[in-house]
Amino acid sequence: MASPPATTSSNSITRRFDALKKESRRALVCYVTAGHPDVGRSLETLRALEDGGADIIELGVPFSDPIADGPVIQASSQQALEKGMTYDGVLALLERAKPRVPVVLFSYLNPILAAGPDALTRAADAGASGILVTDIPVGADPAREEWLGASPLAFIRLVAPTTPGARMAEIARHGSGFVYLISRLGVTGVQQTTAASLPETIQRLRSTTTLPICVGFGISTPEQARSVGKLADGVVVGSALVSAAEHGPEDVLKLTRSLREALDD
Amino acid sequence: MATETHHRFGAFGGQYVPETLIPALDELDAAFAQAIRDPEFQRELDRLLKEYVGRPSPLSTAPRLSQAVGCDVYLKREDLNHTGAHKINSALAQALLAQRMGKRRIIAETGAGQHGVATATVCARFGLDCTVYMGEEDMRRQELNVYRMRLMGAKVVPVLSGTRTLKDATSEAIRDWVTNVNDSYYIIGSVVGPAPYPRMVRDFQSVIGREAKAQMLETAGRAPSSVVACVGGGSNAMGIFHAFVPDLAVELVGVEAAGRGLDSGEHSASLQRGVPGVLHGSLSYLLQDESGQVHPAHSISAGLDYPGVGPEHSYLKETGRALYVSVTDDEAVEGLGMLGRLEGIIPALETSHAVAWVVKEKERWNKGDAVLICISGRGDKDLAQITEMGLLPA
Numbered sequence: 001m002a003s004p005p006a007t008t009s010s011n012s013i014t015r016r017f018d019a020l021k022k023e024s025r026r027a028l029v030c031y032v033t034a035g036h037p038d039v040g041r042s043l044e045t046l047r048a049l050e051d052g053g054a055d056i057i058e059l060g061v062p063f064s065d066p067i068a069d070g071p072v073i074q075a076s077s078q079q080a081l082e083k084g085m086t087y088d089g090v091l092a093l094l095e096r097a098k099p100r101v102p103v104v105l106f107s108y109l110n111p112i113l114a115a116g117p118d119a120l121t122r123a124a125d126a127g128a129s130g131i132l133v134t135d136i137p138v139g140a141d142p143a144r145e146e147w148l149g150a151s152p153l154a155f156i157r158l159v160a161p162t163t164p165g166a167r168m169a170e171i172a173r174h175g176s177g178f179v180y181l182i183s184r185l186g187v188t189g190v191q192q193t194t195a196a197s198l199p200e201t202i203q204r205l206r207s208t209t210t211l212p213i214c215v216g217f218g219i220s221t222p223e224q225a226r227s228v229g230k231l232a233d234g235v236v237v238g239s240a241l242v243s244a245a246e247h248g249p250e251d252v253l254k255l256t257r258s259l260r261e262a263l264d265d
Numbered sequence: 266m267a268t269e270t271h272h273r274f275g276a277f278g279g280q281y282v283p284e285t286l287i288p289a290l291d292e293l294d295a296a297f298a299q300a301i302r303d304p305e306f307q308r309e310l311d312r313l314l315k316e317y318v319g320r321p322s323p324l325s326t327a328p329r330l331s332q333a334v335g336c337d338v339y340l341k342r343e344d345l346n347h348t349g350a351h352k353i354n355s356a357l358a359q360a361l362l363a364q365r366m367g368k369r370r371i372i373a374e375t376g377a378g379q380h381g382v383a384t385a386t387v388c389a390r391f392g393l394d395c396t397v398y399m400g401e402e403d404m405r406r407q408e409l410n411v412y413r414m415r416l417m418g419a420k421v422v423p424v425l426s427g428t429r430t431l432k433d434a435t436s437e438a439i440r441d442w443v444t445n446v447n448d449s450y451y452i453i454g455s456v457v458g459p460a461p462y463p464r465m466v467r468d469f470q471s472v473i474g475r476e477a478k479a480q481m482l483e484t485a486g487r488a489p490s491s492v493v494a495c496v497g498g499g500s501n502a503m504g505i506f507h508a509f510v511p512d513l514a515v516e517l518v519g520v521e522a523a524g525r526g527l528d529s530g531e532h533s534a535s536l537q538r539g540v541p542g543v544l545h546g547s548l549s550y551l552l553q554d555e556s557g558q559v560h561p562a563h564s565i566s567a568g569l570d571y572p573g574v575g576p577e578h579s580y581l582k583e584t585g586r587a588l589y590v591s592v593t594d595d596e597a598v599e600g601l602g603m604l605g606r607l608e609g610i611i612p613a614l615e616t617s618h619a620v621a622w623v624v625k626e627k628e629r630w631n632k633g634d635a636v637l638i639c640i641s642g643r644g645d646k647d648l649a650q651i652t653e654m655g656l657l658p659a
Contacts, residue, residue, distance in 0.1 A: 137282065
């Protein structure tokens, strides 16, 4: 099977940020776990994210041992796996959903490796625009990083609050689409407050890269989104949306809309 | 043939972790490199290994077991260490390292509880704050060790996610470390995890093989023909293998847990039935399904009940330097009873796998062979479990 050229898909993320920039708006990046609570409701969740005003959707590929995730995303992954979700299942879901906004696959490395050498081109064919891998830090595995970097997908890299300045530049140089800045130490999950060091970390990162900066981990409320949106180019909301998805698409729509309004304020 | 590099053993190993941990691993790497070059660190470690752990551990002859299997069998007695297993060798060294690094809060994961006990012990000795993650299922199987840890002041946190065993306890310990990375030191219990852990834990455990090599010459006047150890994550095996790896005449055998049988789907034989994959920070043989999800392991022994294995074992397998075999739950229990009856030594269920394989394979041994078994731990912790299962002779 010949795969069609997918050279434009990664640019859709860039185009989205360019458009937002012209309007002086911030990106709302929404994470949900594929296949949670089940495939049918996962489709409705994706629709609700689009309708609610998400700019980019991060679609989580469930993994049995998500070491970077807190209890909410762990449970959603477990639930999706119990319903039989796989990497191929995630791509099938994506093909059915055909979201109008760019989709970034959010995964651990092992399911991608198991999906084989054509995993990334197949993802692009299914409509994905980017890929983010939680457990392949810059320099960890040059051959596989090159594979990820050379695919049709934008390769989104993560920066942590512990990352030194020189390494931030290195990370940004090896990534595309945007840089995902982890707001605080720890795993994913709802937090009451954002880290006090965040403005300083964003500033340090800003000085090393021209890529848009999106901040995630612990952002759950419109108030948090608004305050982080003042500092960054976008905010990522995950666990709160996953909890909403547990209740149903109406909750997802409601939360997404309120996040959108807060960001656009 | 690719060899050992800073982060890898051939293609295996690496640092597949969230970005947050990279600076902490760099810091650990530097502190470890500095410590092992510091004669003062080595002197202090040697002193404590002698006066607190009770090293060197003896090498015992095993006359009745030797007779039963038809060759000379020698036992490296890690069961006689303080706390009853080899785990304290590395826990002690890492606690010293943590103190050098100014970290006063210690995190550990444990399966059978032996590493948790060893960590709780050294934390008590040095006055360090200790949190141990343990799967709820393992807490039930190894209740005695939970009491021991708590008695020494450690906080034991039950892990309720996933399979509620060692795999999930390890994930939870990593999550704690990501959250508290600035003031906490993670004492990993085996030769697993991201670099530099597999190499560091091996180096700290390699005292087993160094001693055994000298003791064999002294006691038997020769090197062993085979060295046999059980493999879960594989720290006692790497510990006893390491000194012998360059001696190509010495056969190295790692015994995995075949659980209810290699074809039952319920085992922990990662090296024999797994394929390379990434779990807990390193690339190594892994029990997983075709879509890359980790397949739950099974073993009667909580310490071997792990779907991954240390990356250096994957390397020794691929290069053919070590042979990996397995015995079932039932055979392991038989091995435990046999060493008790024949030598008056009750080994841990983990260790019993190594004993059981030597017994099971007795037709492969010739009269002149000298088989060295690593008795990695004592079996007291397992007696309640095997009594409950009705596996003790009346």
